[in-house]
Amino acid sequence: MTTIDGLPGLGSSTRVMLADEVYAVMQQAILDGTLPPNTRVNAGELARQFDVSPTPVREALARLESDGLVEKHALKGYRTSDLLNREQLREMFELRLLLEPGTAAHAAARRTQEQLDALVTEIDLGRQAVGTDDAYALLSQHDVRLHDLVFRAAGNATALTAYNRTHCHLHTYRLAYTGTYVPDTVEEHAQIVTAIAAGDAAAAESAMRSHIENSATRLLVTLDS
Template structure:
């Protein structure tokens, strides 16, 4: 069943917009990317709640920009599955994943990721193995820091993508990337903290791939995906 949420009151949305930074005249060349990043984070952490109207004109005024970068940012968020465009009504943020949707997503991950990790252990190049281990080092340094959630969330996305890249199967990697599963699971369980167990599980995967151990990499990835699902299902309890 889906998580039930109260209707979003207009004053809540005004407050949410007030919490967004104003880029104004100090904005740099990558203005569209900056706006996209700010809006994505606001949707992820609930500053802009699920099923809330996102007014492009109001955003343009807030960021003191033309409508063009706002439209570009909203199009990217629509591609991420974080907003939906409704004819004659504009954009709204999407609902959180329902329990059944979460289980379906993890069933897909279990079909794709353990086998991919095994292939990565067989096919990875020395530089890719070093890159995976360096990614683990970065994450271990960040664990426990008060502002680590964003850093470690990005680490999570990078780690899994690097495993897919090391397997050298772009068809599978791109198919997985289109699910945007990490965005939706982070949004569902956003707490501002990060489970250190996740980094330990990532380390086991990276070490097995670096050691060219297909069975170990497959087992470590399967364990990680199953434990991740268990942790997220607690959101519905």
């Protein structure tokens, strides 16, 4: 039977809120390995465990399928998807190298003071999370917010949409999950923000490219081990 330990009380929320909560709990369970790759997920069993009707569980599973975290098989139901392999990882980082260095350069040229303040605040949050008991989760969330802020500062909604549709952050989190986090990432983010703050497009592009290449190297080490 498919179970997720430590389910929160879902209370008497509306159906939409229930679906959101079920989705959030299931997403985290897949990302941190509580539901391992290629695990059968039965909607009826999960509905009983969550003490909800099957509808919010089905809605959550549909969203997880869109994320690439579960796969629906004809006549067999859902299974959690496999981790990215080396070729898929290479393709994902090739896409990031096409999208993000140029985006960082545009952010250096176009960012508003409000957007810059948000980026600086995000670096402070990342540094504060280093060494805490839940550093990996906090810093993974920091990573998602930082890259989102850079895209928004660049003022290119199409590039942001393209990035979000790949769900890069979800697959990276899932592949790298070890309960620890490399603090070097925060300092790489800081270099990007420093360049954006200076309005130095070339430096911002270079810092983002180095960060993505370093991230790819770190993940390949994890994958190979």
